[in-house]
Amino acid sequence: MMRFAYEIPVVVLGAAAIVIVQSPVVVGLTAVEVNNIAKAITVRIDGSNPGSGVIINRQGNTYTVLTNWHVVQLKGDYTIQTPDGQRYQVNPKLVKPLSEVDLAIVQFESTQSYRKPELGNAEQLIEGTTVYVAGWAVADAVSIESSYRFVDGRISGRLSTNKAKNGYSLIYTNTTKPGMSGGPVLDEQGRLVGINGQAITDIRTGGIDFFGIPINTYLQVSSAFVGSLVATNNTASSLQGSNSLEQKPSSVVPSKVDIQSTSQVSTHELENYLRALSAMKPERQEAFEEIRKIVGGEEVPKIDCNDQDSLNYLPQEARDIAVNYCKRSQKILEDNGLTFDRFNQITAELEEDNLKRQVDNASPKLQMSPGSQHVELRFLNNF
Known part of the structure; x- marks a missing residue:
């Protein structure tokens, strides 16, 4: 039902009054x-x-x-x-x-x-x-x-x-x-x-x-x-990429990174990166386990600290944990002279093996154990 109101303004010219009836206004x-x-x-x-x-x-x-x-x-x-x-x-x-x-x-x-x-x-x-x-x-x-x-x-x-x-x-x-x-x-x-x-x-x-x-x-x-729905077997759509809730067993999917924007990584920056990575690991693991208990099962939806959309698909309690983790991670990165974007850029370089030799030459205390690079970076890149 649509309601209408009629306004009847009056324009007075001398002793004469001209009444103008306007078209209805929807209320x-x-x-x-x-x-x-x-x-x-x-x-x-x-x-x-x-x-x-x-x-x-x-x-x-x-x-x-x-x-x-x-x-x-x-x-x-x-x-x-x-x-x-x-x-x-x-x-x-x-x-x-x-x-x-x-x-x-x-x-x-x-x-x-x-x-x-x-x-x-x-x-x-x-x-x-x-x-x-x-x-x-x-x-x-x-x-x-x-x-x-x-x-x-x-x-x-x-x-x-x-x-x-x-x-x-x-x-x-x-x-x-x-x-x-x-x-x-x-x-x-x-x-x-x-x-x-x-x-x-x-x-x-x-x-x-x-x-x-x-x-x-x-x-x-x-x-x-229009007119019909084509049967699908949960076929992936364009949303099942960096901003989806695609689940991976015990992991968090990394966000897309513009590799071309990555500048050469100095040894000092790489050491800062590895130091931040080491500090973020226990924080990430604790938050990950808490969220997994809330959502149930063994799978956790993709969470990306650089993509706020991914946080909003979580239940409120899990979202609060993720937001707090992201804040702490941001502080760790800032303390080591890094941003989320720069951290992801260096991670992409490592996953492409472009920095493997530099990692091998880094301070022994900061080197990652054999086989840990791929898994831990995929965890920490986004969550």
């Missing part, structure tokens, strides 16, 4: 009315990485849900809980990532009737515009199970689409929680204008920015998938 819905829409279209996704989603389409008894790729990219069983509390199994072969953005579409079958959202135009969102975010926050110290949340806020910034990493060009003040990734971003008319997906902590200030992907971006990249 937004109340927050309660928008929430009613949000509740009807938002689903809960349970699985390896709990999250949320939005019913985006229906064809016969097949419903399509739009969510974040990082919500459903890990292998395993997923279920969708609809607004009426019903649960439906997701076929893992029908989980489709969308190219170059952190979005995916999944499907479930039901004879029930569920609401689809009206799509808005995210291009009309400017700083100061009111928006709402809904989703299913995971359990915390107070809630013993996932719970539906509806949060208001305002657009605080816009990024150029071609410069926004993984499509996250909407920035807003809505305080979202883990588990709300994949939930809808709605405008004042209750129209779907984006998909919520990130909360990035600035390790320098502790401040948090909240990000979403415009619905316009989804429409642009989804044209190849």
Whole structure:
């Protein structure tokens, strides 16, 4: 339902009054009315990485849900809980990532009737515009199970689409929680204008920015998938690279490094590098074990201190551990005259064996034990 308000300004000329009737001005819905829409279209996704989603389409008894790729990219069983509390199994072969953005579409079958959202135009969102975010926050110290949340806020910034990493060009003040990734971003008319997906902590200030992907971006990249989903066996997408949650047994995947930007490494700088490496090892191992206990199992998602996105996919407690580790590592590097970028550049040189001879000639106390270079550098390069 759309509301209109009519303004009738009066221009007085002498004793005569000229009445000018303007065209209607759209008045937004109340927050309660928008929430009613949000509740009807938002689903809960349970699985390896709990999250949320939005019913985006229906064809016969097949419903399509739009969510974040990082919500459903890990292998395993997923279920969708609809607004009426019903649960439906997701076929893992029908989980489709969308190219170059952190979005995916999944499907479930039901004879029930569920609401689809009206799509808005995210291009009309400017700083100061009111928006709402809904989703299913995971359990915390107070809630013993996932719970539906509806949060208001305002657009605080816009990024150029071609410069926004993984499509996250909407920035807003809505305080979202883990588990709300994949939930809808709605405008004042209750129209779907984006998909919520990130909360990035600035390790320098502790401040948090909240990000979403415009619905316009989804429409642009989804044209190849309209009408059907191609079955996949969790085929890797462009997101399964340096900014993915790809898991490796007991390791952390190194970030990409521009080898060409690496200048010649002096013996003094190499010794500082090895000294920092030695100091970071026990810190890393302790943090790694603590995070592994929190996430469970033997695998830890990729964590990159130079990529804040990777930290935000962790549960809050694990994220705090990772952020603290990154701060301590940054201090160790600074004490040894290095930055994260320079550390990664030297690491890349070592992994390419470009500095092997220099390592062999370094101070004996700082040399790495045989066979330790490859594994430990891959751990320490990013986490």
